[in-house]
Amino acid sequence: MVDKTEIFSTPSPSFFRKDILSYINEQVGLDYLSSRSKEPMLLLESAGKKSCCIFRVPERFAETNPEAYKPKVVSIGPYHHGGKHLEMIQQHKLRFLHLFLCMARNNGADRNVLFKAVMELEEKIRLSYSEDLGESSEKLVYMMILDGCFILMLFLIVSRIIESDESEDPIFTIPWILPSIESDLLLLENQVPFFVLQTLFDESNIGLPGDLNRMAFSFFNLSMNKPERYWVKHRNFEAKHLLDLIRMSFIPMDEYEDFQLINGESGIKSSSDFTLLLSATRLSAQGVDFRLRSDADSMLDIRFKNNKLQIPLLRLDGFISSILVNCVAFEQFYTKSTNHITSYVVFMGCLLNSEEDATFLSDENRIIENYFGSENEVSQFFKTVCKDVVFDIHTSYLQNVFAEVNENTSTWYAEYRSHLKSPWKLVSNSYSFVSSMLQTIAAILFYLSDQNARQTE
Template sequence: MADKTEIISSPSDIMLTVGETVSSPSDKASLPPSPLPTESYIISAFRNYLSSGCKEPVLLLESAGQESCCIFRVPESFVAMNPEAYKPKVVSIGPYHYGENHLKMIQQHKFRFLHLFLDKAKKNGVDELALLKAVMDLEEEIRKSYSEDLGESSEKLVYMMILDGCFILMLFLIVSRTIDLSEEKDPIFTIPWILSSIQSDLLLLENQVPFFVLQTLFVESKIGLSSDLNRMAFHFFKSSIDKQGSYWEKHRDFKAKHLLDLIRETFLPNIRSVGESETTSSPHVQLHEGNSGKVLSSDSTGVPLILSAKRLRLQGIKFRPRRSEEDSILDIILKKNRLQIPLLRFDGFISSFFLNCVAFEQFYTDSSNELTSYIVFMGCLLNDEEDVTFLRNDKLIIENHFGSNNEVSEFFKTISKDVVFEVHTSYLKDVFKGVNEYTKRWYNGLWAGFRHTHFESPWTCLSSFAVVFVILLTMLQSTVAILSFLNDKKGDGNAAPPPGP
């Protein structure tokens, strides 16, 4: 019975904080002892405590682990490393950043674009009520697309989806010339940094609306076919992603979760190699800390990350730029000891895109890890400033429009710091394996070091030949001198004796 009293005393402390107040220890001592709370009262108080916790906004819904949930709030551990990388600069899309003060400038223009869109729909015989009903039917599916409890009323959420969705569609329609607008008089298109910033903001993970909302508004307004939406989106972003039309055309029918997912899909390699490595003998994985991040390895010893570019060069790995506008920058190939890497034009837009793609792959339960694989791979190669200089100046694999070479190196090392990366499911698993196997052979490094020392440039090559020539000439002179000495000695032994007196 004494034990039961001790157990009951703890919940009573909780109930005191909820209902009772104690002014001071002396007041409490002067009061007559209160009876112990009954079990039913304790249970009732505990249930009230549980229900009070449920009244707080849910920051991670139970449905966040399902395929339908694809728009996430980036956690503070990611934001701390790149504070400005996940926040919109000029325009909010969706509920996460709605109403923020620094985004009000473009927020006012959304209503102007909405009127333009509705006028175009009316010319096709569609009024705003039809669009409103179409989006209202999607409300439950919209809520399931976000990882947080939105807490918005049905009316406000639907209005937000229509306003933001029509704004995005009008941008696409105007830039693709499907709708004629005097861009010379529109500040969104005449002020250079605004459109560029909007392009970047539309590819932030926290700044998305479900793609099916865009498709519904686009089709229901009778402005175009659903299949045309991808084409217009590609046209909108192609000024920031320098690729030919054939590169975009093969992704025209892709079904995306949102705009970030759509553009991410165009970066995926042409040939995917996703699955267990040939050397994997066990399905168990182990967390292994590497230079550039955390690697889920496929064996008990861990799969090592590759060396930096300058160290791989000394081990005999040759770097070659892969020149093809058809290829994604992720199409990295290893042939024998030649590592072929497509040109990376690195700037602020691509850096923001990479950060948000990695975040999406880390959180979306149905995503593959191609962008994460590429980032970890490049983080290994670009370990310091010298590695960036080597791949930029000597091999022409990187075009740096981002900052200093050291800033590029720090970016890749930072972005891959806290990601979880599974080598055995990476499309680059054979490249990691091949590079490590080649560098393990000691004679490859010995021969590569000799070539690097003596034949890396025309000057070292000439000096090496000069040294060899001098050595050979010295050997030849020594041989001639020895032969001459031997001949003289032999000649002295065969000479006739001098005549006697």
């Protein structure tokens, strides 16, 4: 006869522990294998390395302005490939590829040699992106060649290295298309590695080996309108992609070199020793003078001297605002980047705390040329860009400016400066001082006169 107590008895605690351990071990193995084989990695293990420089901006980071990172007319690279609204320009890429290959052939370059050169870069290309691309080797390499040659043909035509009849080409004749392409080529999610462009250009035998940076600058200068001497300073930069190249061109050369020298020194003040700035109107009320720095090559070249905050002109339009947003994103994600653009945006965000501040810097000081619309939009733009960014002030090229402005707006100095700054306060104080001195002199004279009178008696 079966003992019922054996059937319905509760298993021992050790039985449950073994069962739980078995389940956990099984899931650890299965989940790891499944994550490696089935689901594409959204953040590769290599994303923190120097090789990884093209990132998809996370939704949390982009939620305040998600369209700022999305291409409007042309996809470059894998992240936005196949977008329905991008098909119009996609249809012209093959035409540009054939034009490029024709030019290469005329210069003695074999197309298969060119293709093989890109094929050999496949692993390096994959390591440049922060997530698993999920593309086959064939599709990925073809995409790099198609997009890379499209970009190079744009550069070659605009910089006049090759002659092309643009009079009937819609890319160049319809006014809004080329500026839109310019902006799209400077989005963080819309990049191909710079070494792909360099390889295609070198293997094609079109132009001189050092021409690529110069051609890129000529192309983007359609919207930036900088003098030739500005670009000459940056012709030898080695960038990760086009966005990085333009980002580097904003960095003031002398301050960049100084920053590189001091950044590795020990004894740098901790971030707790610094505070952010007051707004522009409040700083002005505390005695800080604002001046347009008209001799600066870069808008980042901000100086503070003799209690004057010298700020270069900022022409704020859709093109520049897009560059700023995407450069900040790049600096937030690329582990080997400096934080120059982030520093500038945080600095200007402090000054432009309200619509009144934007009006003050636009109308009274002519530091900002506003093509946004209202001054409130200018203030809101900087608030949006600064939201949730990680900013370490003691690694900022502006750390001394932050510190000096705060030091010179301390309570006693601000009081002194505010009295000097206001002519009415100065007149009032001068009158009080002179009046007091006259009263003192009169009292002394009266006393001396009284003493003489007593002596004569």
